[in-house]
Amino acid sequence: MTTDTMVDDRVHAPDGDGVPVTLTINGERHALHLDPWVTLLDLLRERLELPGTKKGCDHGQCGACTVLIDGKRMNSCLVLAVTRDGAEVTTIEGLGTPDHLHPLQQAFIDHDAFQCGYCTPGQICSAAGLIGEGKATSREEIRELMSGNICRCGAYTNIADAIEDVMAQQGKAAHA
Amino acid sequence: MATALSSPTSRIGDPLSRVDGRLKTTGLANYAADFPVEGLTYGVVVSAAITKGRITAIDATAARAAPGVIEIVTHENRPDVVDKDKVWQDMVAPKGSPFRPLGDAEIRFAQQPVALVVADTFEAARHAATLVDIRYEAASHVTDLTEAEAGAYNPKGDGTYSPEKSRSDLANPLGNTKAHVEKVYQEAAHRVSGRYTLAPEHHNPMELFASTAIWKPDGSLFIHDKTQGAQNSATYLAGIFGLKPEQVHVVAPFMGGGFGVGLRPQYQLFLAAIAAKMIERPVKVVMTRQQMFSHQYRPNVIYDIAIAADQAGRLQAIRSDCVGATSRFETFAENIVDWCARGYRCDNIALDYRVAPVDTYTPGSMRAPGAATALNLFEIAMDELAYEVGIDPLELRLVNYTSKDEISGQPFTSKALDKAYAEGAERFGWSKRVHAPRAMTDGRELVGWGMATGVWETLFQAHAVRARLRPDGVLEVATASADIGTGTYTIMTQIASEEMGMPVDRIDAQLGDSTLPKAPVEGGSWGAASIGNALVLACTALKAKLLKAARKIDDSPLANAAIEQVEFVGGQIRVKNDPARAIDLTDLVTTEGGPIEVEETGSPKMLEAAKKARNTHQAVFVEVKVDEQLGQIRVTRVVTAVAAGRIINPKTARSQILGGVVMGIGMALHEETMMDHRLGRFMNHNLAEYHVPAHADIADIDVIFVDEPDHEVNPLGIKGLGEIGIVGTAAAVANAIFHATGVRVRDLPITSDRLL
Numbered sequence A: 001m002t003t004d005t006m007v008d009d010r011v012h013a014p015d016g017d018g019v020p021v022t023l024t025i026n027g028e029r030h031a032l033h034l035d036p037w038v039t040l041l042d043l044l045r046e047r048l049e050l051p052g053t054k055k056g057c058d059h060g061q062c063g064a065c066t067v068l069i070d071g072k073r074m075n076s077c078l079v080l081a082v083t084r085d086g087a088e089v090t091t092i093e094g095l096g097t098p099d100h101l102h103p104l105q106q107a108f109i110d111h112d113a114f115q116c117g118y119c120t121p122g123q124i125c126s127a128a129g130l131i132g133e134g135k136a137t138s139r140e141e142i143r144e145l146m147s148g149n150i151c152r153c154g155a156y157t158n159i160a161d162a163i164e165d166v167m168a169q170q171g172k173a174a175h176a
Numbered sequence B: 001m002a003t004a005l006s007s008p009t010s011r012i013g014d015p016l017s018r019v020d021g022r023l024k025t026t027g028l029a030n031y032a033a034d035f036p037v038e039g040l041t042y043g044v045v046v047s048a049a050i051t052k053g054r055i056t057a058i059d060a061t062a063a064r065a066a067p068g069v070i071e072i073v074t075h076e077n078r079p080d081v082v083d084k085d086k087v088w089q090d091m092v093a094p095k096g097s098p099f100r101p102l103g104d105a106e107i108r109f110a111q112q113p114v115a116l117v118v119a120d121t122f123e124a125a126r127h128a129a130t131l132v133d134i135r136y137e138a139a140s141h142v143t144d145l146t147e148a149e150a151g152a153y154n155p156k157g158d159g160t161y162s163p164e165k166s167r168s169d170l171a172n173p174l175g176n177t178k179a180h181v182e183k184v185y186q187e188a189a190h191r192v193s194g195r196y197t198l199a200p201e202h203h204n205p206m207e208l209f210a211s212t213a214i215w216k217p218d219g220s221l222f223i224h225d226k227t228q229g230a231q232n233s234a235t236y237l238a239g240i241f242g243l244k245p246e247q248v249h250v251v252a253p254f255m256g257g258g259f260g261v262g263l264r265p266q267y268q269l270f271l272a273a274i275a276a277k278m279i280e281r282p283v284k285v286v287m288t289r290q291q292m293f294s295h296q297y298r299p300n301v302i303y304d305i306a307i308a309a310d311q312a313g314r315l316q317a318i319r320s321d322c323v324g325a326t327s328r329f330e331t332f333a334e335n336i337v338d339w340c341a342r343g344y345r346c347d348n349i350a351l352d353y354r355v356a357p358v359d360t361y362t363p364g365s366m367r368a369p370g371a372a373t374a375l376n377l378f379e380i381a382m383d384e385l386a387y388e389v390g391i392d393p394l395e396l397r398l399v400n401y402t403s404k405d406e407i408s409g410q411p412f413t414s415k416a417l418d419k420a421y422a423e424g425a426e427r428f429g430w431s432k433r434v435h436a437p438r439a440m441t442d443g444r445e446l447v448g449w450g451m452a453t454g455v456w457e458t459l460f461q462a463h464a465v466r467a468r469l470r471p472d473g474v475l476e477v478a479t480a481s482a483d484i485g486t487g488t489y490t491i492m493t494q495i496a497s498e499e500m501g502m503p504v505d506r507i508d509a510q511l512g513d514s515t516l517p518k519a520p521v522e523g524g525s526w527g528a529a530s531i532g533n534a535l536v537l538a539c540t541a542l543k544a545k546l547l548k549a550a551r552k553i554d555d556s557p558l559a560n561a562a563i564e565q566v567e568f569v570g571g572q573i574r575v576k577n578d579p580a581r582a583i584d585l586t587d588l589v590t591t592e593g594g595p596i597e598v599e600e601t602g603s604p605k606m607l608e609a610a611k612k613a614r615n616t617h618q619a620v621f622v623e624v625k626v627d628e629q630l631g632q633i634r635v636t637r638v639v640t641a642v643a644a645g646r647i648i649n650p651k652t653a654r655s656q657i658l659g660g661v662v663m664g665i666g667m668a669l670h671e672e673t674m675m676d677h678r679l680g681r682f683m684n685h686n687l688a689e690y691h692v693p694a695h696a697d698i699a700d701i702d703v704i705f706v707d708e709p710d711h712e713v714n715p716l717g718i719k720g721l722g723e724i725g726i727v728g729t730a731a732a733v734a735n736a737i738f739h740a741t742g743v744r745v746r747d748l749p750i751t752s753d754r755l756l
């Protein structure tokens, strides 16, 4: 993890008197001045050039915007960025890259756990959060606890397969 | 320099993982709203507060004064553009006069866009959008189809529905008049009749409609759009802005779900383009989820069905009479009423279809348009008939099985629906079913098993495909169609790999760009067959061209080789019976000093057997468990057996069927856009209240592809899979619910209140 501090002009509030906030995003520290009405989702997408996190509703109803904040999965559309001073945020871009895939990213590819791919960053971040929580021990529980992430392409059974696969790899196999 | 073979070749039939999988799983696949653009501004749409009437005044003073605001675009200051219907009619527009965003003061439907607020930041635009003060004069509206039904008319002759082709209106060789059908119906041993309805459904792809427009100094227009047809968006804008087609460049490599709603350009596209022109800066407009309910939807229908059978269950008469919703400004029509009469043997059929205008935006195609509506309702009636006759529902389908299209009389190029019934029933364990309703239980839950048949057309559209071998040894294969999640990039890669004997990672499939070779919109499940066959033509032509170039090289080892004597293997051309005589393809293009390319068009003219019917089929079996006290219905098991010709990639093919089945479960149990008819507005216009299936709603789904070799449907024998998974699935769920509970619901979706 790097500790470079980036002071980025693009993310200053237009009138210069925004709220100072420091966020570590994918291991990179950002010192920002933000208007309080900027959501974490819009910050990532529109100001930090991290459009991997998707907007599907902006109301906490679909899960497309799921990221990990201090390791916990959250709908970034419901988080005002200035309320998370000091937080560590991991987005889909920070989980892995095409050359160094996270096990969940590899499992999603192997199990064809998506079609259009639009819900996928949120599904993968949510799955990472789910595994971290350690609460899901069966396929039913995976399904229940992933229900905040809608997939209109209907890849649900393949997503469950991918998550089970990674849980098994990590020795947290479901005893369904 | 020869390129080492670093990845294997692939063939048709391999379960190749998606070639765009790494981009999609790492967040690097750019969808319409994801492209970084220098100097970007943000447009937020203001939606009308009334359903019908006119705008009497707009006061944008407060909005203009808000920090960061650049422009407020309304019908009052919108620059003029070409206003002819013809230019506003996109490639797949129905008959009528298309809606012009911010065209005039008239309000035609709820949430109609009435202003676009453009600001430096999204937040500033969103805030200022709440400050635009718009006054209206409301007029009375009709949004209730049962009320509008009185004004229904036959859309005959508009090109989208032609009941005159149907057998009931033909020369009547069977004396098949309406009165005759009625008489046969009345005299038959067993009868079922009733009114069946389907609620309006919204596609709700996960990606919001989004467009970014950038006017270039040379007067050309560059666009990122969410679309199922980059060239459709491009020609639409070119017409409206009076540009030459080549002056509009639309780039849309990834699409976050379409299901038909991306076939036609939506209003954010024009709004981004006009605003960008006004302020001379790039503008991005993204709809809100609420606004995703302000345009196209699957029309609700009222479907009157009457069917009669003899003692053995043989169909004697079918009356199929449907009214669907359309808008007041366009006539959207679907093939609904004839599906039932095509798929079963029956001599007496009467079909009628009308559309009734309501005060909404024009409905449009949604996954298996027409067929999903028709068969998910008709197949409920068939289940009722099975109980009326007293035979097994599967048996009823077999008794009435036909090997020809019963309307046209044409035989099928292939129809393995019988195999699908058999293999699906076997896998599901259908023979263990107890016929009587309410006879099967699991603890306190009632268990029901239902089945239904699905049918979809096998379509074929002209596509041009370019195949280009680049000096770096990469083979580009390209057409302007789209991969809307179906896996088109992947199957193009497979087909090219097999044809050219090249490894997968040396093939670059390109789609979603209006400058690529000509293609229609991506829909109707025609992509795989149409693009696949055109791609084979292109590869064949490229092979000939490559061999010609190879023969000309000094001391060529292939100097006298004819095309039949060589093979393309391992990135080489080599002589079949003397593989040492070979030329590496990368060396060849390097020697040539530039790419070698061809472009070929595959069109319906290439199809033999034009006089044959061509369909895909599914036999779908569903188990539900119903908790009667809670009214809770769970789909616990689905087996579907699909007969869809040759499967190019079983992995992505299965996913397409899963997607269709899941949407079918949604149609059966969840999906309904509820209209408040007093206000004329959809009430549940968000994803919390418009329910689509979530993880916990979906149990395991077993997909079988039955063997269906078809040498006639098209040279590759491909039929397409995007639609078929939804057709019949909702009916199978409904029939399982009847079997579990004994309650017959004829209105979809079957929500708890309709069951209790």
Ligand code: FES
Pocket (backbone or CB within 6 Å): A054, A055, A056, A057, A058, A059, A060, A061, A062, A063, A064, A065, A066, A075, A076, A077, A078
């Ligand atoms: S965009 Fe955040 S939950 Fe839908």
Ligand code: FES
Pocket (backbone or CB within 6 Å): A113, A114, A115, A116, A117, A118, A119, A120, A150, A151, A152, A153, A154, A155, B206, B256, B257, B485
């Ligand atoms: S993959 Fe398309 S919404 Fe999930």
